[in-house]
Structures are given as C-alpha cells and as structure tokens.
Amino acid sequence: MSRKTIRVIDLLEEANKQLRRTDQWATKELKEGVIIMIESALHATGNYQGFAFIDDNDSKTDTLGYFSRQYYTTLVVIGVTIPHLSHQTKSSGIEYMHATHNQA
Numbered sequence: 267m268s269r270k271t272i273r274v275i276d277l278l279e280e281a282n283k284q285l286r287r288t289d290q291w292a293t294k295e296l297k298e299g300v301i302i303m304i305e306s307a308l309h310a311t312g313n314y315q316g317f318a319f320i321d322d323n324d325s326k327t328d329t330l331g332y333f334s335r336q337y338y339t340t341l342v343v344i345g346v347t348i349p350h351l352s353h354q355t356k357s358s359g360i361e362y363m364h365a366t367h368n369q370a
Contacts, residue, residue, distance in 0.1 A: 274311050275339065278304060282336050286320065297333035304337055313339040 285297055308314035315338040324331030347363035 274307055274313055277307055278313075278337060278339055285333070285335055287326065288334075292293070292330075294330050294333050297330070301333060301335070308339060315340050331360075 273313050284300045317335045317337045319325040320334045321331055327333060
C-alpha cells in the first residue's frame with residue numbers, strides 16, 4: 267500500500283464545481299453525496315468556514331436548490347475567508363488530507 271495525498275483546497279474546489287452544476291445529471295442525490303464528503307474533509311482538517319446557497323430564493327429544505335451551495339475555508343496565511351482559491355494562492359499552507367490506497 268502507498269499513501270496518496272490530496273490537498274483539501276483541491277477537494278474543496280472540485281466539490282464547489284460539482285455543487286454549481288445544473289446539467290441533468292446534477293441531482294439532489296449527487297449533490298448530497300458531495301456535501302457529505304466535503305463537510306467531513308473540512309471538519310476533519312479544521313478548515314470548515316460554512317457555506318452559502320447559490321440562490322437564497324431557491325433553498326427550501328430537500329430541494330435541488332437546497333443542495334446547490336458553495337463551501338468556504340480560510341486562507342490560514344492571510345486570514346481571508348473565500349469560497350474557492352485561484353491557482354496563484356493554492357500554496358498558502360492549507361492543511362492536507364491523507365488517504366491510503368492499494369496499488370497493484
């Protein structure tokens with residue numbers, strides 16, 4: 267087994283991208299799974315800073331709009347809370363999440 271590492275910020279950016287989707291395959295169930303994953307990762311690494319609905323007028327519980335949201339984290343180095351980071355700021359010291367995978 268080898269250890270693989272993914273940066274939490276990369277996971278956050280992918281989660282936010284998936285939660286912004288509006289195509290026919292961007293279902294409540296898909297988005298709910300993304301939410302469970304990103305909240306767990308952000309809480310486990312001390313990087314959770316909340317979320318905002320993409321459309322506050324479409325955020326009734328258990329609707330597609332309720333699961334359409336963006337998560338936030340804090341840039342530890344400069345103390346700014348933002349919904350996602352540009353490539354220029356990705357080396358800011360955000361904690362990493364480790365996962366172990368079997369390799370053939």
